[in-house]
Amino acid sequence: MEKKRKPYQLVSREWKKEDTIIQLKNTAIGGGNISLMAGPCAVENEDQIFTICEFLSKQNVKILRGGAYKPRTSPYSFQGLKKDGLILMRNAADKYGMSVITEVMDTNLVDEVYQYADILQVGTRNMQNYQLLRALSKIDKPVMLKRGMSSTMEEWLLAAEYILSGGNDKVMLCERGIRTFENATRNTLDLGIVPLLKSVSHLPVIVDPSQGTGLREIVVPMSMAAVLAGADGVMVEVHNQPEEALSDGDQSLYFDQFNDLVTKLKRTAKVLDKNLDLESEKILA
């Protein structure tokens, strides 16, 4: 699709033909599986994270998402439970045999987050934080690189190239919506970038329709659309009491909406002869 010489190399299909598959202890990302990552926007307290985690484990969800360090636009907003949040999330995930994905916001926090997480997430505001990318290139755990809110595909792949060129090839990309003039949705979820990424790169691509739209009512259809666009997985926010959530409650699914999502994604994956990762046998850690 692109003729001109690409400025990236290690992330490209020309460099490596076959899909990158990222192996976790209890599941794998990429290569045909559809991963479903779910959890609250932010870890708020023990009760909340254990309640959500127990609920998710009944659906056999393999990967728990949750924010411990939260980048917030205002210094006066809830900034996360920090290390306490990491510990709570780790404990909840361990109890229910799940993997943990959570954001690392700064080079100084890499060691701490590494200790508790199975996947380290780079947030949209840090996609071009090159010191952080270099630090993550030196670890042996997977990294999920969210797209910068105004980053082109090329800039995004070059940010991934920072991690791969430093020595860490366990990288997945996450489309989470871009900033445009339209504000009927919080961001504009750019699903067209998904098949394009899959053709030029071997890295797994995850889609986050919660951040991407900001509206829980459209998370289910957009998750299904993401899978048929070619995504290797979907990350969604779910909360036991969305209307009480300390951050981003409007985009968090109710439990029954999440159950509906699972049912519909199973049907959707079949169109491409794929399966959701939660359809595979449960493996306790």
Place this chain on the structure above:
Amino acid sequence: MEKKRKPYQLVSREWKKEDTIIQLKNTAIGGGNISLMAGPCAVENEDQIFTICEFLSKQNVKILRGGAYKPRTSPYSFQGLKKDGLILMRNAADKYGMSVITEVMDTNLVDEVYQYADILQVGTRNMQNYQLLRALSKIDKPVMLKRGMSSTMEEWLLAAEYILSGGNDKVMLCERGIRTFENATRNTLDLGIVPLLKSVSHLPVIVDPSQGTGLREIVVPMSMAAVLAGADGVMVEVHNQPEEALSDGDQSLYFDQFNDLVTKLKRTAKVLDKNLDLESEKILA
């Protein structure tokens, strides 16, 4: 999803709860059917349009798209066959029992296009051409209103409101990509707007992934994604010789890609317990 009072009325679900269904002689748009509109970007000559039309009719495609009057960025580009193009398209469609959708660019052309088309299309550059919208509010044929390339959902619905408030309620909306900073794709196809539109309005929503992405390689996945996002139909460009096309060849499907599209869309529609319109019995005009 929206709390503040809406500036539009007739197009809203609050005004009319049930889906608008637009009846054509050989099919219907909206209300559960998935419509597939296909044809070349521009009508180029008799051989081209009849060849394409014959091919499409074998797949039982009900609605032929094609440009006779083409809005082109440069005055030096091919501007379409104009009235001759309309006649050719009408003849080809009649031979194969299809309906015709084509663009009307100006108030002065409404009568002429009305004579040959079954659906009159308002192009992205004319979405806020209010004189044209008013002229189309006075006719008794359906109108497809493409989204302006930088129009918000609210502006789009207000443009539709011009047509309904003038007396024509046979209006469908067509998402065709918005203009953003990203140029890996020609436009950014905003699928997130589809479920939102369906919740606030009763009008059918069509998605055009050919214009929306500009890349034929991703038209198939994006068409499938559009259907699961909730679209009532998909409009695609197809050409017997895309590499020779007089306009937009890069985004036109080859015939075998189109066949693949039909197969995959049938499977996709089943996820929502819907059918493609071309799965219903063939009715010759």
Place this chain on the structure above:
Amino acid sequence: MEKKRKPYQLVSREWKKEDTIIQLKNTAIGGGNISLMAGPCAVENEDQIFTICEFLSKQNVKILRGGAYKPRTSPYSFQGLKKDGLILMRNAADKYGMSVITEVMDTNLVDEVYQYADILQVGTRNMQNYQLLRALSKIDKPVMLKRGMSSTMEEWLLAAEYILSGGNDKVMLCERGIRTFENATRNTLDLGIVPLLKSVSHLPVIVDPSQGTGLREIVVPMSMAAVLAGADGVMVEVHNQPEEALSDGDQSLYFDQFNDLVTKLKRTAKVLDKNLDLESEKILA
């Protein structure tokens, strides 16, 4: 500044080296003069337009702006006085020896607007209304082509090329803000395009900071900035009672703000050894 072959020709400096100067009966646009066009967003009634016109004539303003046919996002908003508005504006301008600029929204209205206006304006929503551009290429009066709200410089110059290639070389361009993610201002006034336009094209460039920002408080500084960016003129909205205006009152200057604008623009123009057109002798029509 640009190396690749340009897709436009007649509008380029390569085609014509010297600045295009557009001669009106009472002033000239381009070629060193700084034109100041002013008036209400919309003509509302006789008293309003005569009051404003009388005020402007005291400052020796040469060109009266005002909308008679108004393109409005909602069909339920005030749509302008139409032909009555054209007549009122013409009468007011004639009484005070001014030229008239007003928008033409449709091919069907070209003859009517031609009769009353000295400059015909193409609005932002019609920049790519090619039938209208072609109709305006056949007249012998000047045309001001506003930039489409999401049009690139190249698309804009190609739209101007439609008019020149049809035979009318009295074309000026008007930057009026583009649509971006930022909504602190109504649009984002792209002053950087002004010196770029002046280097690639010989056409006069006008800047409209009223539409461009939507905030009267910043119209004065942005007008001064526009002149030093290289604009050949500024178009502003002024109203005798902005808070009562039927459209866009928030961006209309009060009379005393307009007087301040004139004082400051005179000083500003001197930096470039230029003069405002209203500093030249008053010529009654």
Place this chain on the structure above:
Amino acid sequence: MEKKRKPYQLVSREWKKEDTIIQLKNTAIGGGNISLMAGPCAVENEDQIFTICEFLSKQNVKILRGGAYKPRTSPYSFQGLKKDGLILMRNAADKYGMSVITEVMDTNLVDEVYQYADILQVGTRNMQNYQLLRALSKIDKPVMLKRGMSSTMEEWLLAAEYILSGGNDKVMLCERGIRTFENATRNTLDLGIVPLLKSVSHLPVIVDPSQGTGLREIVVPMSMAAVLAGADGVMVEVHNQPEEALSDGDQSLYFDQFNDLVTKLKRTAKVLDKNLDLESEKILA
């Protein structure tokens, strides 16, 4: 201009009425002076930085800009001389009695950059790097906060609020262009935000037309425009051999262009009864 309650406080004019003035050893920023910051995009070697610095000192420029740690889109691009670059810049500035502004990219680098710089700059990619903002809120040197390339004014002011609320009130803002659909210029310089910022905030506002446009030919007019829009200063890139520059040569001024800039900015500042900071007496450090 804004009616709703603002989410920021310490940065607002409502909190502090009078302009913030940031005192350096050899000049002051804000409060009526027009600051001119100049230097190369990146420090490349001793000869380059001393040559440029000597040239600038002849014009009595007070603040030297230059990158030692360079955030680059590709991991394979020149990343700056790092600490060696800081030392070179400090030595050159000291020899010629200038202050130094340079970027700090990471919390781990705050101490090092603090040692050599007089003003610490936060780059566009780090505007929402909240750990970095918090670290900078604890130092006693001024911080220049560049606008994120897709940040709204509100997000920008909230990022500044992070620094002020942590204890450092020596903050200035720098508009450097936003990302839009237009790519005739590298970014879209949003001058309209300048008078708006000055009305809602007491912080000094600097404009960077080099980054903002990416085209040296339009840096001079855009600098003049910035001053009349209300900016407290301008930051430009200048290089002894732009065509040989290791980064961003296309936007760096030649020496004679810089001299022209100084002449024209002096005239421009007079329009507002202001002076360039380089017009004041030379003070050797």
